[in-house]
Amino acid sequence: xxxxxxxxxxxxxxxxxxxxxxxxxxxxxxxxxxxxxxxxxxxxxxxxxxxxxxxxxxxxxxxxxxxxxxxxxxxxxxxxxxxxxxxxxxxxxxxxxxxxxxxxxxxxxxxxxxxxxxxxxxxxxxxxxxxxxxxxxxxxxxxxxxxxxxxxxxxxxxxxxxxxxxxxxxxxxxxxxxxxxxxxxxxxxxxxxxxxxxxxxxxxxxxxxxxxxxxxxxxxxxxxxxxxxxxxxxxxxxxxxxxxxxxxxxxxxxxxxxxxxxxxxxxxxxxxxxxxxxxxxxxxxxxxxxxxxxxxxxxxxxxxxxxxxxxxxxxxxxxxxxxxxxxxxxxxxxxxxxxxxxxxxxxxxxxxxxxxxxxxxxxxxxxxxxxxxxxxxxxxxxxxxxxxxxxxxxxxxxxxxxxxxxxxxxxxxxxxxxxxxxxxxxxxxxxxxxxxxxxxxxxxxxxxxxxxxxxxxxxxxxxx
Amino acid sequence: xxxxxxxxxxxxxxxxxxxxxxxxxxxxxxxxxxxxxxxxxxxxxxxxxxxxxxxxxxxxxxxxxxxxxxxxxxxxxxxxxxxxxxxxxxxxxxxxxxxxxxxxxxxxxxxxxxxxxxxxxxxxxxxxxxxxxxxxxxxxxxxxxxxxxxxxxxxxxxxxxxxxxxxxxxxxxxxxxxxxxxxxxxxxxxxxxxxxxxxxxxxxxxxxxxxxxxxxxxxxxxxxxxxxxxxxxxxxxxxxxxxxxxxxxxxxxxxxxxxxxxxxxxxxxxxxxxxxxxxxxxxxxxxxxxxxxxxxxxxxxxxxxxxxxxxxxxxxxxxxxxxxxxxxxxxxxxxxxxxxxxxxxxxxxxxxxxxxxxxxxxxxxxxxxxxxxxxxxxxxxxxxxxxxxxxxxxxxxxxxxxxxxxxxxxxxxxxxxxxxxxxxxxxxxxxxxxxxxxxxxxxxxxxxxxxxxxxxxxxxxxxx
Numbered sequence: 070x071x072x073x074x075x076x077x078x079x080x081x082x083x084x085x086x087x088x089x090x091x092x093x094x095x096x097x098x099x100x101x102x103x104x105x106x107x108x109x110x111x112x113x114x115x116x117x118x119x120x121x122x123x124x125x126x127x128x129x130x131x132x133x134x135x136x137x138x139x140x141x142x143x144x145x146x147x148x149x150x151x152x153x154x155x156x157x158x159x160x161x162x163x164x165x166x167x168x169x170x171x172x173x174x175x176x177x178x179x180x181x182x183x184x185x186x187x188x189x190x191x192x193x194x195x196x197x198x199x200x201x202x203x204x205x206x207x208x209x210x211x212x213x214x215x216x217x218x219x220x221x222x223x224x225x226x227x228x229x230x231x232x233x234x235x236x237x238x239x240x241x242x243x244x245x246x247x248x249x250x251x252x253x254x255x256x257x258x259x260x261x262x263x264x265x266x267x268x269x270x271x272x273x274x275x276x277x278x279x280x281x282x283x284x285x286x287x288x289x290x291x292x293x294x295x296x297x298x299x300x301x302x303x304x305x306x307x308x309x310x311x312x313x314x315x316x317x318x319x320x321x322x323x324x325x326x327x328x329x330x331x332x333x334x335x336x337x338x339x340x341x342x343x344x345x346x347x348x349x350x351x352x353x354x355x356x357x358x359x360x361x362x363x364x365x366x367x368x369x370x371x372x373x374x375x376x377x378x379x380x381x382x383x384x385x386x387x388x389x390x391x392x393x394x395x396x397x398x399x400x401x402x403x404x405x406x407x408x409x410x411x412x413x414x415x416x417x418x419x420x421x422x423x424x425x426x427x428x429x430x431x432x433x434x435x436x437x438x439x440x441x442x443x444x445x446x447x448x449x450x451x452x453x454x455x456x457x458x459x460x461x462x463x464x465x466x467x468x469x470x471x472x473x474x475x476x477x478x479x480x481x482x483x484x485x486x487x488x489x490x491x492x493x494x495x496x497x498x499x500x501x502x503x504x505x506x507x508x509x510x511x512x513x514x515x516x517x518x519x520x521x522x523x524x525x526x527x528x529x530x531x532x533x
Numbered sequence: 534x535x536x537x538x539x540x541x542x543x544x545x546x547x548x549x550x551x552x553x554x555x556x557x558x559x560x561x562x563x564x565x566x567x568x569x570x571x572x573x574x575x576x577x578x579x580x581x582x583x584x585x586x587x588x589x590x591x592x593x594x595x596x597x598x599x600x601x602x603x604x605x606x607x608x609x610x611x612x613x614x615x616x617x618x619x620x621x622x623x624x625x626x627x628x629x630x631x632x633x634x635x636x637x638x639x640x641x642x643x644x645x646x647x648x649x650x651x652x653x654x655x656x657x658x659x660x661x662x663x664x665x666x667x668x669x670x671x672x673x674x675x676x677x678x679x680x681x682x683x684x685x686x687x688x689x690x691x692x693x694x695x696x697x698x699x700x701x702x703x704x705x706x707x708x709x710x711x712x713x714x715x716x717x718x719x720x721x722x723x724x725x726x727x728x729x730x731x732x733x734x735x736x737x738x739x740x741x742x743x744x745x746x747x748x749x750x751x752x753x754x755x756x757x758x759x760x761x762x763x764x765x766x767x768x769x770x771x772x773x774x775x776x777x778x779x780x781x782x783x784x785x786x787x788x789x790x791x792x793x794x795x796x797x798x799x800x801x802x803x804x805x806x807x808x809x810x811x812x813x814x815x816x817x818x819x820x821x822x823x824x825x826x827x828x829x830x831x832x833x834x835x836x837x838x839x840x841x842x843x844x845x846x847x848x849x850x851x852x853x854x855x856x857x858x859x860x861x862x863x864x865x866x867x868x869x870x871x872x873x874x875x876x877x878x879x880x881x882x883x884x885x886x887x888x889x890x891x892x893x894x895x896x897x898x899x900x901x902x903x904x905x906x907x908x909x910x911x912x913x914x915x916x917x918x919x920x921x922x923x924x925x926x927x928x929x930x931x932x933x934x935x936x937x938x939x940x941x942x943x944x945x946x947x948x949x950x951x952x953x954x955x956x957x958x959x960x961x962x963x964x965x966x967x968x969x970x971x972x973x974x975x976x977x978x979x980x981x982x983x984x985x986x987x988x989x990x991x992x993x994x995x996x997x
Contacts, residue, residue: 105634105654108639109639110639112639112641138750141750141751141752142748142750145748145749145750145751146746146748148858149746149748149858151858151859152858152859158639159638159639160636160638160639160640160651160652161636161637161638161639162634162635162636162637162651162652163627163631163633163634163635163636163637163734163736164634165631165632165633165634165654165655165656165657166630166631166632166656167627167629167630168629168630169627169629170569170626170627170628170629171626171627172624172625172626172627173625173626173627173637173638173736173737174623174624174625174637174638174736174737175572175573175574175576175622175623175624175625176624177576180896181896181897187624187626188624188626190569190629191629192629192630193629252897253896253897253907254859254948255945255946255947255948256945270627272627272637272638273637273638277945278944278945279878279880279944279945280944280945280946281878281887281889281941281942281944281945281990281991281992282610282613282887282989282990282991283942283989283990284606284609284610284613284988284989284990284991285609285989286602286605286606286609286985286988286989287605287609288605342811342814343811344808344809344810344811344822345808345809346806346808347806347807347808350806350826354825354826357825357826358808358822358825358826360825361818361821361822361824361825361926361929362814362818362821362822362929363929364928364929364930394612394613394615394616395615395616395718414743414745416743423745423746425745432644432645432717433645433716433717443717456926459923459924459926460923460924460926462825462920462923462924464828465825465826465827465828466828477745478745478747480742480743480744480745481719481720481741481742481743481744481745482719482744483719484718484719521750524748524750525746525747525748525749525750526745526746526747526748527745527746527748528745
């Protein structure tokens with residue numbers, strides 16, 4: 070593994086040095102460049118992130134628990150690296166002037182199924198005998214339909230050698246090469262080493278179990294495309310005002326209410342599904358419950374103290390999502406508030422964890438949609454793609470105050486935009502003492518949450 | 534795009550023909566092999582699957598709805614292809630004897646961040662002037678720190694040309710090349726075309742937003758590692774027998790009960806969370822609700838008429854999962870029943886959809902664990918990795934009878950094993966008429982389910 074120091078301000082990328090080709094002023098008779106190291110190189114970030122302007126993520130962990138917690142966290146991270154295929158995350162180079170042709174990308178097999186290897190060939194000048202060798206680790210190689218006289222050594226083994234006095238015959242044998250993975254795995258990679266004389270190349274073999282598509286039938290109109298989701302707690306007056314306002318514009322749309330009120334009241338009406346949770350079970354627990362029940366392609370998240378305005382139009386959200394199938398979340402505007410933010414995340418080094426801060430900005434504009442911008446997080450008024458949001462989930466540990474955490478968990482997985490002109494109203498409300506008590510939890514709650522965050526998201530520094 | 538016919542019985546793989554190298558009997562003075570086509574080739578399966586021994590998936594769709602349904606399904610599949618990056622799923626070859634060195638795998642950038650390109654070099658014989666060219670589509674190229682006299686044309690554009698009379702200087706310029714993606718995307722790929730004289734190579738550039746890890750703190754014992762999940766419906770007598778049996782061995786473990794009984798009764802006790810759903814809301818809706826509430830790393834699924842035996846040991850499941858971090862589901866045995874199965878899935882062609890059948894077999898053994906075998910589905914007594922199972926989800930559309938559907942949705946995403954020696958008991962029960970009515974739904978229910986399946990999983994043929 071070769072590493073180079075990163076200069077301050079230099080963006081993160083591969084931190085690997087590659088051989089330079091100096092002393093090449095003479096005119097060689099034959100191609101005699103030094104054999105470069107083509108890898109595989111581990112793709113690792115050697116640069117720690119710093120807690121400048123942010124807070125150490127472990128600052129609230131009780132001192133006597135910190136050591137054990139860090140050990141458990143390191144172990145979970147180790148398992149995470151295995152699960153995310155870190156060992157296969159390597160950089161490989163194609164060396165110059167190798168007389169070998171081979172697939173560099175896109176060669177995929179299903180586990181334990183014999184599959185032809187595409188595109189292998191040798192192109193070289195005349196020799197008495199041509200010999201090539203191939204080596205794999207997680208499978209075996211074989212040449213199909215071997216005929217009398219064909220020189221193949223290592224059939225159905227990890228290391229195969231082919232020779233011939235005819236280049237044409239050798240290439241014909243290569244065209245009949247197959248690979249069969251010998252380990253059962255649904256997602257991993259093997260590396261094949263292909264060599265001829267003093268040339269060696271490496272190419273990846275993706276071992277992947279096929280997935281079945283999971284599609285949602287959007288049906289014919291907004292009622293079959295979207296479910297409205299609400300988390301309810303104590304504020305039944307506001308909840309009922311909201312529901313009435315929804316029904317004025319959308320008499321038939323399904324509404325799911327996840328309710329952890331201390332003394333649940335009935336919430337009834339056509340096409341309203343009311344779920345009763347243990348009392349005060351929690352904000353994100355309720356959000357995750359609601360989204361777990363959605364059968365439509367999209368859902369519209371609203372807080373229980375919002376109110377539909379005359380201008381509130383669910384179809385406008387749907388139009389954007391349908392035009393850009395890669396989108397997962399389209400955020401709107403609550404009253405005058407079109408809050409959105411970016412998350413600045415650095416991976417840091419394996420031993421320490423990452424650093425994350427939030428900035429109130431957007432990324433680039435969404436092409437073709439005036440007033441829409443990519444972001445990492447939006448307000449609590451958004452259309453979500455059900456399958457994508459379910460995959461990220463709202464962490465049910467988060468009981469009282471949480472918002473950014475969902476978008477942190479979704480970073481890299483959710484494509485999020487915020488758009489102008491998608492407004493909902495906000496009810497004025499008089500929160501009861503009971504509500505205020507839960508809504509503004511004691512300091513210990515915040516400390517527990519920060520500790521959870523330190524562990525869950527493997528962080529060194531946090532600030533938002 | 535070049536395609537070749539697949540012979541019957543030939544395993545699926547890339548169906549692409551590659552140029553063969555014939556007429557190479559003469560001894561060339563210089564290397565003058567024909568320039569091969571290195572791609573990119575679309576990775577597509579041109580072979581339809583057949584409904585032999587299975588049933589057409591659309592057989593229950595009412596004739597007058599079939600046309601519209603198929604149109605909507607085709608549109609959803611088109612969007613699915615976009616979301617899953619089908620256009621980037623290409624096969625690329627490295628041509629033989631190209632005097633160019635370049636990264637074939639592992640070059641990754643974050644969106645819109647200038648990143649050094651690793652490993653580019655030219656290795657060739659003496660010339661008066663050396664000229665290389667690079668071309669990208671989704672970003673721009675530039676050479677860092679350009680000095681006076683360095684000949685770089687197209688700085689910060691899609692097409693960059695570098696020349697020099699010194700090979701060393703040219704390679705130095707190449708070592709300072711950077712790529713910056715110009716489109717904002719969280720997961721996509723660009724292709725770079727790198728050429729010198731009549732040689733051209735292609736290499737992929739992965740554009741990927743970093744994800745933050747999501748880890749679970751397993752805590753100190755089984756109570757902090759596992760939550761027991763039960764879906765309840767009408768059978769309170771059996772449910773209470775089950776809960777008592779759990780408490781005998783595990784007095785402190787958290788139990789989550791998702792209950793859609795017609796007239797919910799209280800289910801109380803320390804560390805029991807009882808969720809009330811709309812009456813008869815459904816089996817998989819209840820399962821998805823239960824799993825949405827889990828805060829532990831693992832959960833144990835049990836049906837409401839199971840009963841813990843003296844030998845029932847949750848720790849045995851955990852031990853297997855902890856030893857093999859890539860596992861997602863470990864299935865046990867209910868009474869004498871250690872049911873497990875494989876799913877045989879063929880993708881088929883884009884226009885028609887796939888074919889799926891079930892076989893009562895296992896894949897390979899799990900190395901190191903006597904009596905454990907990989908499978909695609911298990912009985913309803915299993916330990917699940919919370920995050921992995923949540924990502925797949927239990928489809929809340931499935932109200933009455935469903936089992937295999939979860940594993941179909943999870944194919945390729947869940948690594949599943951079934952193991953001997955992990956037993957739970959099954960209560961004898963007298964189902965009431967009410968229960969039987971819901972448990973054995975009318976034919977129309979089955980037909981609706983099949984139609985849902987036809988759409989959701991984009992199937993041509995189903996049998997299980």
